[in-house]
Amino acid sequence: MSSTFDTVANIIAETCDIPREQIKPESHAIDDLGIDSLDFLDIAFAIDKAFGIKLPLEEWTQEVNDGKATTDQYFVLGNLCTQIDSLVAAKGA
Amino acid sequence: MRLEYFQLIDRIVSFDRAEQTIRVEAQVPTASTVFEGHFPGLPLMPGVLLIEAMAQSSGWLLIALNRFTRMPFLAAVKEAKLRTFVTPGQSLLISAGLVHEGSGYAVTRASIEVEGKAVCGAEITFRIVPFPNESFRASMDSLARSIGFPMEAAVDG
Numbered sequence: 001m002s003s004t005f006d007t008v009a010n011i012i013a014e015t016c017d018i019p020r021e022q023i024k025p026e027s028h029a030i031d032d033l034g035i036d037s038l039d040f041l042d043i044a045f046a047i048d049k050a051f052g053i054k055l056p057l058e059e060w061t062q063e064v065n066d067g068k069a070t071t072d073q074y075f076v077l078g079n080l081c082t083q084i085d086s087l088v089a090a091k092g093a
Numbered sequence: 094m095r096l097e098y099f100q101l102i103d104r105i106v107s108f109d110r111a112e113q114t115i116r117v118e119a120q121v122p123t124a125s126t127v128f129e130g131h132f133p134g135l136p137l138m139p140g141v142l143l144i145e146a147m148a149q150s151s152g153w154l155l156i157a158l159n160r161f162t163r164m165p166f167l168a169a170v171k172e173a174k175l176r177t178f179v180t181p182g183q184s185l186l187i188s189a190g191l192v193h194e195g196s197g198y199a200v201t202r203a204s205i206e207v208e209g210k211a212v213c214g215a216e217i218t219f220r221i222v223p224f225p226n227e228s229f230r231a232s233m234d235s236l237a238r239s240i241g242f243p244m245e246a247a248v249d250g
Contacts, residue, residue, distance in 0.1 A: 038168060041198050041218060048195050058197040 004051075004081040011046040012077075015039060025078035030071065053087040094119045094146075096127045101146040105241045106186075108157050113191035115154035117240075119146055123182045138179035143213050144170055147203035151189040151217050153242060155199050156233070158191065160248050164233070165199065165219035173215035183207050197221055 005025055012029070013020040016039050029035045035043065044055050063069035073079055094101055106116040121138050128136035148167050155165040179185070189203040199221055204214035224230035237244065 041168060041195075041220070044195055044198065045193060045200055045218070048193060054194075054196055056196050061197070 004084050005077065007050055008043075008047060008077060008081055008084070011043055011050065015042045015046060023077065025076075025081070027077050028072065029075040029077065029080070031075075047084065051084055051088050053084065053091060055084075055087070094122055096122065096125045096142060099145065101142060102149050102153065102187075102240050105153060105243065108154070108243045108246060110158065110246065113154070113158060115150060115157065115189050117150040117153065117187040117189075119185045119187060121179060121181055121183045121185065125181070128181060136181050138181070138183075140173075140175040140213070143175065143179060143205060144173055144215060146185065146187055147189065147205060147213070147215055148217055148219075150187040151201035151203050152219065153237070153240075154189045154191065154201060155219060155221060156237070157243065157246075158194070159221065161230075161234070161237075161244075162223070163221050164224050164229075165221045167217065168198065168220045169218035171216040171218070173213065175213045177207075177210070177212055179205075179207060179212055185212070192216065 009020060009023040012018060012023055012033065012035070016033070016035055018033055018035075023033065027033055029040065029043075040057075044057055048054055060069065060074045064071055064074070074083060094103055102117050102119055104118045106118055108115045127139065127142075131137055131139050148170070152165045152167075156163075184207065186206045187203065188206070189201050192200040192202050197220060199219050201217050201219070202214070203217055205212040224233070
């Protein structure tokens with residue numbers, strides 16, 4: 001998870017011009033870091049490329065809109081990295 | 094090409110599903126009110142409209158790849174380079190290829206050539222959503238047929 005987090009944090013820092021030291025596993029991408037939906041597209045593109053996966057953003061958005069999930073589950077960076085690790089593992093399975 | 098109506102595509106020349114590419118032709122009109130202001134005494138195709146032409150070409154590529162089920166909307170333009178002037182009457186060959194298809198978004202790389210010479214290029218990001226309503230989809234369907242959109246290859250191929 002730590003290397004996943006480092007990669008994601010570096011992507012966010014570079015994409016959104018946020019100081020790297022402000023980006024922590026407990027940071028919420030939207031509420032704490034102020035990342036908007038357009039910037040998150042850039043981040044998703046970079047994550048997809050870096051890990052060779054396809055973040056299921058539409059599915060996550062639908063789950064949040066339907067009240068079946070909270071934004072914390074997908075946008076708190078530690079949780080996001082867990083999701084990424086699961087997607088990477090599923091790809092290799 | 095009708096600049097005032099934002100119709101910047103004349104004809105789809107080819108679509109390759111396997112290669113995820115499209116090529117489109119467009120003829121810059123010899124006269125347009127746009128040229129009265131851009132610029133008096135030096136009519137030039139506005140760079141923003143060249144970018145729009147690349148975005149529309151990319152958009153048709155994405156519609157074809159999604160088999161006319163979803164609509165791309167322009168979200169971001171990166172690394173746009175306008176290399177030379179484009180003047181009234183010139184013929185454009187616009188090429189676009191898929192760089193990445195994500196969940197609810199896609200990224201393309203597009204470029205324009207005039208007589209084999211590179212004119213401009215950009216990386217373009219789109220949000221991709223279901224067609225907002227049936228009448229809009231029908232209007233896109235009609236427009237698609239008017240520009241030679243490869244319906245069979247795009248929908249069934």
